[in-house]
Amino acid sequence: MINTFKPLKIIAIAFWSAFVVAPFLWALTTSFKTANGVTGGATYIPWVDYEPSLAAWQGLFDSGAGSIDVVGPLANSMIVTLSASAISLALGTLAAYGLSRFRYKAGPITNTDLTFFFISQRIMPPVVLAIPFFLMLGYFGLLDTIFGLVIVYVALLLPIAVWVMVDFFNNIPRELDETAMIDGCTPLEVFWRVILPNSLPGLVVAGIFCVVFGWNDFFFAFTLTFTNTQLLPVAIVSLNSSVTPWWSLSASALISVSPLIIVAFLVERYLEKGNISVASK
Amino acid sequence: MQGLTRYKLLFLLPGLLILLGIILFPLIFTIRVSFSGWDAIRPGLDWIGGTNYGRLFVDGRFWQSLSRLGAIALTSVMFEYLFGFGLALLVWHQVRFRRITRVLFLIPMMTTPVVMAVIWRTIFHESLGPANDIAGMLGLGTIPWLTHSVWATVVVILVDVWQWTPFMFLLLLAGLLSLPKEPFLAAAIDGAGPIRTFFNVTFPAMAPISVGALIIRLIEASKIMETVYVITSGGPGTSTETSSYYIFIRGLRDFQIGYAAALSVTYLVIMIVLLTIIAKILTNTLVKSGV
Numbered sequence: 368m369i370n371t372f373k374p375l376k377i378i379a380i381a382f383w384s385a386f387v388v389a390p391f392l393w394a395l396t397t398s399f400k401t402a403n404g405v406t407g408g409a410t411y412i413p414w415v416d417y418e419p420s421l422a423a424w425q426g427l428f429d430s431g432a433g434s435i436d437v438v439g440p441l442a443n444s445m446i447v448t449l450s451a452s453a454i455s456l457a458l459g460t461l462a463a464y465g466l467s468r469f470r471y472k473a474g475p476i477t478n479t480d481l482t483f484f485f486i487s488q489r490i491m492p493p494v495v496l497a498i499p500f501f502l503m504l505g506y507f508g509l510l511d512t513i514f515g516l517v518i519v520y521v522a523l524l525l526p527i528a529v530w531v532m533v534d535f536f537n538n539i540p541r542e543l544d545e546t547a548m549i550d551g552c553t554p555l556e557v558f559w560r561v562i563l564p565n566s567l568p569g570l571v572v573a574g575i576f577c578v579v580f581g582w583n584d585f586f587f588a589f590t591l592t593f594t595n596t597q598l599l600p601v602a603i604v605s606l607n608s609s610v611t612p613w614w615s616l617s618a619s620a621l622i623s624v625s626p627l628i629i630v631a632f633l634v635e636r637y638l639e640k641g642n643i644s645v646a647s648k
Numbered sequence: 649m650q651g652l653t654r655y656k657l658l659f660l661l662p663g664l665l666i667l668l669g670i671i672l673f674p675l676i677f678t679i680r681v682s683f684s685g686w687d688a689i690r691p692g693l694d695w696i697g698g699t700n701y702g703r704l705f706v707d708g709r710f711w712q713s714l715s716r717l718g719a720i721a722l723t724s725v726m727f728e729y730l731f732g733f734g735l736a737l738l739v740w741h742q743v744r745f746r747r748i749t750r751v752l753f754l755i756p757m758m759t760t761p762v763v764m765a766v767i768w769r770t771i772f773h774e775s776l777g778p779a780n781d782i783a784g785m786l787g788l789g790t791i792p793w794l795t796h797s798v799w800a801t802v803v804v805i806l807v808d809v810w811q812w813t814p815f816m817f818l819l820l821l822a823g824l825l826s827l828p829k830e831p832f833l834a835a836a837i838d839g840a841g842p843i844r845t846f847f848n849v850t851f852p853a854m855a856p857i858s859v860g861a862l863i864i865r866l867i868e869a870s871k872i873m874e875t876v877y878v879i880t881s882g883g884p885g886t887s888t889e890t891s892s893y894y895i896f897i898r899g900l901r902d903f904q905i906g907y908a909a910a911l912s913v914t915y916l917v918i919m920i921v922l923l924t925i926i927a928k929i930l931t932n933t934l935v936k937s938g939v
Contacts, residue, residue, distance in 0.1 A: 387756055409778040469655075492870070494892040497899070499681075604763075627758035638825070
């Protein structure tokens, strides 16, 4: 607003942008190095500081020594994230619609308590659940399987879907439901034909949050799988040892985070439209 | 009416039952296990009463991990709030390069924390990383980033701030964008400068959303462990070990399942109590005094 502030503003924005971008640039330049480019100390500019090589990127597709085959873990990560997100979104949307439109009462438990129960699951530290999950999945023979991970991730993502969607449905006027009811629709038809088609922005925001949290989880994948069902973050972290191949690490890290950078663009669009609201209580 | 009940349950029950099944059963199981001596040598649900709880009461490493967690979480979240709010204000009325700056500011929270932590670890490598290269150019010498307890804590906080300031930025910018225009016009007509406008109009209006954002971040920060595992493995010594990480070591490394369960239950109860108190304090000071 005031002109004297402008240079300061630009400096602040530039400074933070550099901080945000720095690790990505470092990973990018490291991914083109070989052992020679790393062990001599920090180097930055290809051809000037070190001789670039594509070895790390080629190594991503065959599992030689000191590199990982990212194709399998990448596919596992996608399957687990997308199926868990889809299930959570479906169940969460149904539950959120119920909580937004109907009154539930079971003894002293009412809608607010039920909504709080869903959302409060985010407080649970993963480590508290890890041991029972480990024993439970072991009991059912689901350790180290995609199916087992999907079940666990649904528990993680369902609260997020409910949280976003309850808020969203509360902002859709009830008259919409009532008009459809008068036209003779059953509640399920109202939900399916009238409410859902009008909920796309909410569904996208909830979906984004589910995918981001699912894709970024490491702890459960790390404790509940071993070698058969390796997810991408686990595969990358397993490279992180005393003699770390920094180049493979950087290349695979970039592969792992790149899908989510696209998601950031989506989020910004919905932010602009005012669809990211918070149920701050 | 009978029909409506059926529909009501049809909407709610699938999700509720699944969540109850996946979360509540493990929780009850954990409470039961915490009264057993289950470990690698004698796995099984025997009953040893409160022995595990007696042991954790005098387990200094656990209480240290809790206070350390408190220090790390509060410091990180405070910086994230300050920076997030600052950045949101900076781009609020920005016209040029608006989309690209916003996207850029959002990116870190989308990226996988452990994967970025692995990259950060190479950055802070004592002899080969760019952090010390730059420190050397500035004449600061070689900083023992990961091998000195204070510096290691600084790195853990810095990485958390990098990762999660965007989250604050997102919520606060969404809040700023949804503010009504009239109070700002009124302030402008009254001739209030930007600083007075901020403290008298913007900040009070943003108080509820600030409280919400702070609480969500504190909840998430109270669970911090993955980045610690990757960057420092709790070290040097146990100087960056957080509660979650300590429970993880006891439970899934030493397989002292019973003791880890007792730690988990205690940790969960303490976290719920503390976070409730903090939420109350924040709501009272920020929201009420602001009006």
